[in-house]
Amino acid sequence: MQLIKSFRGLRPIRELAEKVASHPYDVLNREEAFALAKDNPHSFLHINKPEVDIDPAVSVYDPRVYAKGRENLDRFVAEGTLRRDEKDTLYVYRQVMGEHTQTGLVAIASVDAYEADLIKKHEFTRPDKEDDRVNHMDALDAQVGPVFVTYAAQAKVNALIEQVTRAAPEYDFAAEDGTHHTFWTIADEALTEDLEAAINGLDCIYVADGHHRSAAASRVRALYEDRNPDHKGDESYNYFLVVLFPHDQMQILDYNRIIKDLNGQFSSEFLGALSAKFEVETVSDAASANPTGAQQFGLYLEKQWYRLHLNAAAAAAIDATDPVNSLDVSIMQNTILGPLLDIQDQRTDKRVDFVGGIRGLAELEKRVDSGEWQAAIALYPTSIESLMAIADAGEVMPPKSTWFEPKLKSGLVVHVLD
Helix, strand or coil, X not given: CCCXXXXXXXXXXXXXXXXXXXXXXXXXXXXXXXXXXXXXCXXXXXXXXXXXXXXXXXXXXXXXXXXXXXXXXXXXXXXXXXXXXXXXXXEEEEEEECCEEEEEEEEEEEHHHHHCCCEECCCCCXXXXXXXXHHHHHHHCEECCCEEEEECCCHHHHHHHXXXXXXXXXXXXXXXXXXXXXXXXXXXXXXXXXXXHHHHCCCCEEEEECHHHHHHHHHHHHHHHHHCCCCCCCCHHHEEEEEEEEHHHCCEECEEEEECCCCCCCHXXXXXXHCCCEEEEEECCHHHHCCCCCCEEEEEECCEEEEEEECHHHHHCCCCCCCCCCCHHHHHHHHHHHHHHCCCCCCXXXXXXXXXXXXXXXXXXXXXXXXXXXXXXXXXXXXXXXXHHHHHCCCCCCCCCCEECCXXXXXXXXXXXX
16 A cells, blocks of 8 residues: 655745744744744744734634634735645655754655554544644645654665755755754656655554644545545545654654642652652752663652662563553653552643653753642653554553654645645
């Protein structure tokens, strides 16, 4: 079954690409997005987070918000900010963040392959978040946020992409966060066909980040199929926008937790309870507490950092062949959050929140020192190999197990649902 194909992208003109490119919709809150978009009429936030142009009293899920997104997309096209390519092609997108470089292939992926689990998932989705993306895609007749996909690295694919990157790029700019973004279109039809064939020859690919977008694309396909009496299966709504990266170029950062309270315990009681499963060491600062390997955690409590290391007895009780329960996020849940703090479902419990590793451990200190939260737990990053193993096993990771960096910019290419 076909996994991906080329498409006619809707893209910014070269001189405006840097102004158009924006953060993904889900890494900014409303206030942050408004601040970034208010002085930039070309920002793609006007399309992928259109609440920036709506009265703050209006819910972000109000139909008027989605309608505004469509209005803004139409405006960008009418003004010539975005133009559609004349023929189907693939694109190559390179990101550089510090010493890290990743180069991906931009394509559209098959909803049929997604539903057949040839595009594998590792997370549950939340219905409200899915509904939001369905409503956004349906209102815009477009997919504007690419799904972050990975695959087992292939030397052949690397060599083909390297051919593309020898040419002059279409876009090349540094973003305000210091990341560098370079984007190529592929003019060579034979090269496009070779890349399609190479990816379609894989047994499967994996959703890394973007489970709500991919699930929403499946639901949108069903909506559009119902509306189309002449549905054939090759219409653009049978596909969704992706960027595919080889697994050995993926960078996963830690995804840390902050805790509202200690479930009625004094700090001394909580630390004592931890000692049943962990070696607990008081350390001088965040750097000393930062985990350097699996089965290690940092704990920030009452302006003091601790380093936690699973003790030998607790470690021996973990089945290393279980891809889910051997994860650090599972160990944290099964030894700390559940039994000691009565946080049984991180997905729904308001006593726990999540802080991406890109913000650093200083953000954990800041949130706890504010008095709004009582403690923080720092984790070691989940590996991409663990993600793939869990997806291969048909299992699901605990919520918020991975934080990928750098994030894909939105607005460099749009998939129109004709």
